[in-house]
Amino acid sequence: MTVIQKNAPSIVLKGLSKTFSEDIRQANYILENVDLTIKQGEFYILLGPSGCGKSTLLNILAGFIEKSDGELTINGESEESKANRGFVFQSADSALFPWLTVEENVEFGLKMKKVPLAERKEVANHFIELAGLSGHNHKFPSEISGGMKQRVQLARVLANDPQILLMDEPFGALDAMTRRTMQKELIRIWKETNKTIIFVTHDIQEALMxxxxxxxxxxxPSSKITHSYEINLPYPREITSPDFNQYYKVVQSHFD
Ligand SMILES: Nc1ncnc2c1ncn2[C@@H]1O[C@H](COP(=O)(O)OP(=O)(O)OP(=O)(O)O)[C@@H](O)[C@H]1O
Ligand SMILES: [Mg+2]
Incomplete structure (x- = not known):
């Protein structure tokens, strides 16, 4: 078992660039010279306007697409690292298997890894409970709400015990009230599990929450991370507090 030191760098990007052009001389860089260090157990937000390359960067971190240039290390290893990463997609509809129940969806990854039945039921139930879905084990995705589906997706990813959670606008399609509940749940789960979370959003309020x-x-094009802020506010955060508002103004000023 690898013991990962808390607060050790978990993800380091140096001069990372990405172009989708085949010909490097005529390259149109989507991402250019991205530098980033994320520590073990950190909750890190990537905030940027639509089309700037957030999903592209997250997909590179997931290992789904290749970078064109620069360095990427995860837990000190190159990007071929075996670091276990879990990806939460914007829409649970395309991520969940409609023919499987909530419980079967959550235990799917464990079944693939041939974890024995009793053990995988125990793990699945733990995360179903953590995601506030107890009592819904035997329902199908079509029988539960959008917010619940998103929680099933989250429980399924967590059941695979990833070190790093990559979340691409996971609450973007939810109504404001459900989104708020999900944000609270995610903070609770993050505190309980101490995962590294990289969360993409274009919503400043969500970023600050x-x-x-x-x-x-x-x-x-040629997007990079131009500013980085440490948000020194205790959880749960109060949208109406003067401190929250102060941070909001500072972050908002970059998009004026
Ligand atoms: N496979 C691809 N081939 C060519 N261009 C691509 C590909 N994927 C993304 N792009 C381009 O890269 C840019 C960044 O796209 P990306 O999806 O990463 O943006 P985003 O910040 O996630 O936007 P949004 O907030 O709308 O989801 C866009 O101009 C897009 O057209
Ligand atoms: Mg995107």
Missing amino acids: LGQHIGIMSIG
């Missing part, structure tokens, strides 16, 4: 650090990305 959740993040310990916020990295602001510039408008693309």
